[in-house]
Amino acid sequence: MSFKTDIEIAREASKRPIQEIGAKLGIDAADLLPYGHDKAKLSQRFIDSVQDRPDGKLILVTAINPTPAGEGKTTTTVGLGDGLNAIGKKAAICIREASLGPCFGMKGGAAGGGYAQVVPMEEMNLHFTGDFHAITSAHNLLSAMIDNHIYWGNALGIDTRRIVWRRVMDMNDRALRQITASLGGVANGFPTEAGFDITVASEVMACLCLARSLKDLQKRLGDIIVAYTRDRAPIHARDIKADGAMTVLLKDAMQPNLVQTLENNPAFVHGGPFANIAHGCNSVIATTTALKLADYVVTEAGFGADLGAEKFMNIKCRKAGIAPSCVVLVATVRAMKMNGGVAKADLGAENVEAVGKGCANLGRHIENVKSFGVPVVVAINHFHGDTEAEIAAVDEFVRGQGSEAILCRHWAEGGKGTEALARRVAEIADHDDANFAPLYPDEMGLFEKMETIAKRIYRADAVIADKKIRDQLHAWEAQGYGNLPVCMAKTQYSFSTDPALRGAPTGHSVPVREVRLSAGAGFVVAICGEIMTMPGLPRSPAAEAIRLNEAGQIEGLF
Amino acid sequence: MSFKTDIEIAREASKRPIQEIGAKLGIDAADLLPYGHDKAKLSQRFIDSVQDRPDGKLILVTAINPTPAGEGKTTTTVGLGDGLNAIGKKAAICIREASLGPCFGMKGGAAGGGYAQVVPMEEMNLHFTGDFHAITSAHNLLSAMIDNHIYWGNALGIDTRRIVWRRVMDMNDRALRQITASLGGVANGFPTEAGFDITVASEVMACLCLARSLKDLQKRLGDIIVAYTRDRAPIHARDIKADGAMTVLLKDAMQPNLVQTLENNPAFVHGGPFANIAHGCNSVIATTTALKLADYVVTEAGFGADLGAEKFMNIKCRKAGIAPSCVVLVATVRAMKMNGGVAKADLGAENVEAVGKGCANLGRHIENVKSFGVPVVVAINHFHGDTEAEIAAVDEFVRGQGSEAILCRHWAEGGKGTEALARRVAEIADHDDANFAPLYPDEMGLFEKMETIAKRIYRADAVIADKKIRDQLHAWEAQGYGNLPVCMAKTQYSFSTDPALRGAPTGHSVPVREVRLSAGAGFVVAICGEIMTMPGLPRSPAAEAIRLNEAGQIEGLF
Secondary structure, three states: OOOOOHHHHHHOOOOOOHHHHHHHOOOOHHHEEEEOOOOEEEOHHHHHHOOOOOOOEEEEEEEOOOOOOOOOHHHHHHHHHHHHHHOOOOEEEEEOOOOHHHHOOOOOOOOEEOOEEEEOHHHHHOOOOOHHHHHHHHHHHHHHHHHHHHHOOOOOOEEEEEEOOOEEEOOOOHHHOOEEEOOOOHHHOOOEEEOEEEHHHOHHHHHHHHOOOHHHHHHHHHHOEEEEEOOOOEEEOOOOOOHHHHHHHOOOOOOOEEEEEOOOOEEEEOOOOOOOOOOOEOOHHHHHHHHHHOOEEEEEEOOOOOOHHHHHHHHHHHHHOOOOOEEEEEEOHHHHHHHOOOOHHHOOOOOHHHHHHHHHHHHHHHHHHHOOOOOEEEEEEOOOOOOHHHHHHHHHHHHHOOOEEEEEOHHHHHHHHHHHHHHHHHHHHHHOOOOOOOOOOOOOOHHHHHHHHHHHOOOOOEEEOOHHHHHHHHHHHHHHHOOOOEEEEOOOOOOOOOOOOOOOOOOOEEEOOEEEEEOOOOEEEEEOOOOOOOOOOOOOOHHHHOEEOOOOOEEOOO | OOOOOHHHHHHOOOOOOHHHHHHHOOOOHHHEEEEOOOOEEEOHHHHHHOOOOOOOEEEEEEEOOOOOOOOOHHHHHHHHHHHHHHOOOOEEEEEOOOOHHHHOOOOOOOOEEOOEEEEOHHHHHOOOOOHHHHHHHHHHHHHHHHHHHHHOOOOOOEEEEEEOOOEEEOOOOHHHOOEEEOOOOHHHOOOEEEOEEEHHHOHHHHHHHHOOOHHHHHHHHHHOEEEEEOOOOEEEOOOOOOHHHHHHHOOOOOOOEEEEEOOOOEEEEOOOOOOOOOOOEOOHHHHHHHHHHOOEEEEEEOOOOOOHHHHHHHHHHHHHOOOOOEEEEEEOHHHHHHHOOOOHHHOOOOOHHHHHHHHHHHHHHHHHHHOOOOOEEEEEEOOOOOOHHHHHHHHHHHHHOOOEEEEEOHHHHHHHHHHHHHHHHHHHHHHOOOOOOOOOOOOOOHHHHHHHHHHHOOOOOEEEOOHHHHHHHHHHHHHHHOOOOEEEEOOOOOOOOOOOOOOOOOOOEEEOOEEEEEOOOOEEEEEOOOOOOOOOOOOOOHHHHOEEOOOOOEEOOO
16 A cells, blocks of 8 residues: 655645635635735735624644654644535634744654645745744844944943843754854954844744734834843843834734645644744734634644643633634544553554553543633544554543544545544534633742643642742742743653653652743743754754755655 | 935835736736735746747946945936836836845835835835845755754864855844854854854855756855865865755745836846845846846946946856846936045035046946947936036036936936936947957956956056965866856945045055855955955944834835
């Protein structure tokens, strides 16, 4: 048996002109700013014009802790969107944009897979509509203006040892992680330690993804803390007078991008904040606009539900004033097996016992999602080779939890393969059973918020943090930042901070190594373990094989 | 008397949908890849399909040495294009794209001025169609792959002291001119000296602007020399296996951008190499494609004719196999006065004597252009305040040189103001009087090429260079690079290397401080004096005032 590759399937897609896709959502061609014939941004005027409409139903797709077996969260998001359309519902999907840099490291980065993909795939993995380049420019303009302010006299009294604003590049470049800048003499400024993160780690990205309008965006950008004075007073981007120009640079990037699935259904692909030091969801403006245009909006959150769904609920929904009607939790038989202790090489063999054992991970995510007051359905993303007994084991486990699991074959069959899931999800959403509430109130102390997440979601016994860190949190509370939500940066591979600990661990503790204030985005980041914000390229980077073939098509990117 | 600002005029423009502009050149809507409703790229298929058509006439707009008075070279290029269309000719213009970084430093950067502008002006000065971002990405991918190669074992034996490939950013950021990278320990690589140039200074930019096809582009990118081994053997981008992925990143950037003038005539805005360390012209692919679509193509070259026209003839035309039918040399009464010794503050007062004296600069440029075998017409770009006697003085001087000068009022009147110029230029071009030849043959030695330019164009007595530099040139000749043209990097403000020396100096010498091999672009750069490849921001950067107004329009950019 042989399968077509994702790229082969994508190339065979019968894409429709983007104006036709827009028309499905009632968007006039004049309100679509085309980028080629298959991509478009929504005009600001149109976005403004739909604000008074009622909202559709929001469906969040999340997953168990990721394993090397692959869960197919984006694939399921796309498949469910197609499935809803296939059963006659007016549905749109909302996913994140891909980062360019990592595409040249490891192969991959496609939006979905098999017959559940978003196209044009190549462009979405390269420059797309330029949003990330705009974010890079806005971020680095601020960096240049900070150093320029110091160069011309430092009227604000910035302590050059306390500049907390780095630079960004959408590239995997380990050489830029830590640098000494402004070398070479008087004309080049005062030598300082500096460094680059990858663009998706920029606070500008998080600001753009949480902003409700350009005005709100400018306020958030202005609120960013870039440095401190010698007496520890914060210096904001607004003090550097960078917020206006940054907003101008982000004017187009703020507008959601419309593309299509292989089945010609509308997909908004917009924003892409890191899922560790940021909240890992697509933009608020895309999600809220989609909710005005479609009856059902299917979106996803980064990593597993312990990080992605938690942040979606506690950060994105809280900030945007939205609430999910239903959560779809993606699991695979293969991932259950790995959670049950099977090595990747042995996944081919049936192992019902391991599946059952690995379901503990799934079970905890089900409980966690329910604790937000939202109904949950498990989507078993079918892989070739899954046996009936293995699937039945998952199904039985989920039923034992008082939930339900539905087998999906969207990878092989597209929307047709998720019709059962789509029907059930629509039914739940229409029934309005959800009673969503975030996990903690704004008023709770910052450290207590971390404890709440660690205990209730990760099931840890305790959060460990130095006095220095607790003092810092108290200082921020005193400065008026105590009402912010917290953004946990921990490994995605485990409920714990040990990536090797699969399943449903208990008895662990969560050490908070460092805390950072993202005053523009509006959250406090708790760093639990090593978090890499500038990746490196592997020994044989994918870039070495990426090229145009004789037909002008891109090879090696996927 | 009050004038409208450029931005006010641009905002009042009645832009036509870009498909209508394309239709004027016989481009089908399907062959235009739109970026919004007012910008588009030409499809590769379309570019390929027109290759067998005959060429239109090529007209180069160049100028005297720039002065703070402003000459209006781009404005005249746009005005002449509109003038040719106004008299019923099928004409297109080809100009360079603006660099984003400098827009946040000094005000300005618009494409033309008054009623001779290209629109959409804001977007052309910001991200436009993303070409420069693509160049930045391709350049920095190569940088990352070089360091990554060393990190993983350095199989090619790169001498880390002899890496000649820097990084780029489209930002004025003096802090990045000279840095130490890869600090912080083993995982971040081997500490090295490094630095950033502004994107327009990238050799990738020069490669893209000289490439005739994507295939040619990939070859040029592969030819780039990025480093040397300990025994001085060159390491190419091809050896790092970066050329394929870089070409993929530049796939769309390689396609010319179509926009329109205020009078709805077609304008190709594509590419923007530095005019000092590179050749300073718009892309070969845009110019050669435009020549297949229009009967007259008006283009321009950077800086004054001593640099811009010389490089246009000796580098761009030579490489692209094209030849200008006519050269338009832009001069202003104000600039003649400054060349005649008048200070900027005193330009308001009539001074016929200074005009006559300053014409020496103009006269030499006329002679120089003629030495390429191409007819020349002087365009006097009219400024409010020029007196009849002053204009007559220029006219008389030019006639004394056996040439002709035509007064143009395109800034105030648009294409109507250049109809006389347009008629004369079309007549000359149609007459096929040009007998174009570059100044020197490929076979001439590299140093002799520099001497030829210095003596025949700059009228210097000698070129001065250390033995080390001459040895380097001989080494490159021995390696097979002797047939390349040379690219002079010298001040644009004077025929000499002293920016303060206006008029038509003689008796000076040209010191070559450094030579660089741009093996991908295909030229040897001779650096004569201080050349800045990464600008800094001024004390009060324009960025501080750039913002969106209540109507969502951009303020402060111009």
